[in-house]
Amino acid sequence: MPPLGSLEQEFPIIDSNFRRFCASHGIFSVEDFLVNDLCALTGFAEREPMSEALKKGIAQVVSLMDRQHQPWLNGIDLLRDARGNKRILPTGCQGIDFVLQGGLREGLLVELVGPSSSGKTQVCLHAAAHVVDEQLGTVMFLDTGNSFSAERISSFLDHSSMSSSYSKVAKERRCCSVMNSIVCQPVFDIFELLDMLHQLGITLSHKVRSEGNKLCLLIVDSISSLITPILGGKDSHGRSLMISTGFALKRLANEHNLSVLVTNHMVGGEGGTLKPALGESWKSIPHMRLLLSHDCGTNMCTVSVLKHSSMVPSSQVSAATVI
Structure with a gap:
C-alpha cells in the first residue's frame, strides 16, 4: 500500500x-x-x-x-486456480529448478534465503536472463542494494549451451534483445517500493500488451534490506508495513499471473546459529522458501527446501542439490 x-x-x-x-x-x-x-x-x-x-x-x-484482503475461496476454486494458466518459468539453475519441480511458477511468491555470498543475487540474475532468453516474457528487477549487473547477465549468455553456435554479431544481437527485456529499477526505501508496486498493479490492469511482451517475472533483491530498518521497538508500524508489502507482492502475483522472486538475508539466532531475517510474521507469507549456502572449499552452492506449497510435510527435507 x-x-x-x-x-x-x-x-x-x-x-x-x-x-x-x-x-x-x-x-x-x-x-x-x-x-x-x-x-x-x-x-x-x-x-x-x-x-x-x-x-x-x-x-x-x-x-x-x-481491497487488500483476498476473497474467500473453497477447495474447488483453489484447485481450479492451481490448474489454471500457471506456467513454469525455468531459472536455468539446475538445482533450483529441481527443487521447485521445474522452476518458478506464475502466481506464486518464492523466497531465496541465505547468508552473504551464498548465491542469492546470482540466482536472480540467472533467472532473469534465462526467462527472457527463452522468450517467456519480460522481467522487472527491483534493485535495493546495487546488486544488478548487466555484465554478469552477459556472461551467463556467453556461457550458455547455445552460445557456441552463434556468430559474434548474433551474440551481440541476442544480448541486446535480452537486456531490452529486463527493466531494472533501483528502490531504496519501503515506501518507494510500496508506491512502485501500487503503480505496477495499475499499469498491468490497464495496459494491453502482446503475450510475447508480457511481464512474467518480478524480482526484488533484496526485500529484507528495505524491511529490516523499519522493524524493532514497541511500535507495530514496521510490522504492518512488512505484512502489507508481502500481501502486495502476492496480490500482484495472483491477479496478474506473475512469478515473484525475493531474497532475504540471514541473522544470528539462539546459540549463534543463523536464521532468516524478518522473523516469524514474514515466514508465512512466501509460498515457497529455499535456503542457499555456499561451500568456499569446493566453490559449490547448495539449495534446500524450507517450505513448498505443493509438497507434503514429509517431503520438506534438506537434501543438498547443486545449483
Missing part, C-alpha cells in the same frame, strides 16, 4: 487538504491507517471546516485497505 500523495490522481478526494489533515495526526501513508484509531480520526475530522470531504477521504482509504 502506497504513500497518500501517490493516490490523488486516481482518487481526487485524497487531495492536499486531506493529506495535511492526516499529516497533522502523524499519518502519511495507507499503512499508517492500520495502526491508528479510525473512529478517533473521524472524530477529529468532524471538528474541521471541511469535515465531509475529510470523512469521505477516510472512507476511501478504508476502502483501499479492504
Whole structure:
C-alpha cells in the first residue's frame, strides 16, 4: 500500500487538504491507517471546516485497505486456480529448478534465503536472463542494494549451451534483445517500493500488451534490506508495513499471473546459529522458501527446501542439490 500523495490522481478526494489533515495526526501513508484509531480520526475530522470531504477521504482509504484482503475461496476454486494458466518459468539453475519441480511458477511468491555470498543475487540474475532468453516474457528487477549487473547477465549468455553456435554479431544481437527485456529499477526505501508496486498493479490492469511482451517475472533483491530498518521497538508500524508489502507482492502475483522472486538475508539466532531475517510474521507469507549456502572449499552452492506449497510435510527435507 502506497504513500497518500501517490493516490490523488486516481482518487481526487485524497487531495492536499486531506493529506495535511492526516499529516497533522502523524499519518502519511495507507499503512499508517492500520495502526491508528479510525473512529478517533473521524472524530477529529468532524471538528474541521471541511469535515465531509475529510470523512469521505477516510472512507476511501478504508476502502483501499479492504481491497487488500483476498476473497474467500473453497477447495474447488483453489484447485481450479492451481490448474489454471500457471506456467513454469525455468531459472536455468539446475538445482533450483529441481527443487521447485521445474522452476518458478506464475502466481506464486518464492523466497531465496541465505547468508552473504551464498548465491542469492546470482540466482536472480540467472533467472532473469534465462526467462527472457527463452522468450517467456519480460522481467522487472527491483534493485535495493546495487546488486544488478548487466555484465554478469552477459556472461551467463556467453556461457550458455547455445552460445557456441552463434556468430559474434548474433551474440551481440541476442544480448541486446535480452537486456531490452529486463527493466531494472533501483528502490531504496519501503515506501518507494510500496508506491512502485501500487503503480505496477495499475499499469498491468490497464495496459494491453502482446503475450510475447508480457511481464512474467518480478524480482526484488533484496526485500529484507528495505524491511529490516523499519522493524524493532514497541511500535507495530514496521510490522504492518512488512505484512502489507508481502500481501502486495502476492496480490500482484495472483491477479496478474506473475512469478515473484525475493531474497532475504540471514541473522544470528539462539546459540549463534543463523536464521532468516524478518522473523516469524514474514515466514508465512512466501509460498515457497529455499535456503542457499555456499561451500568456499569446493566453490559449490547448495539449495534446500524450507517450505513448498505443493509438497507434503514429509517431503520438506534438506537434501543438498547443486545449483
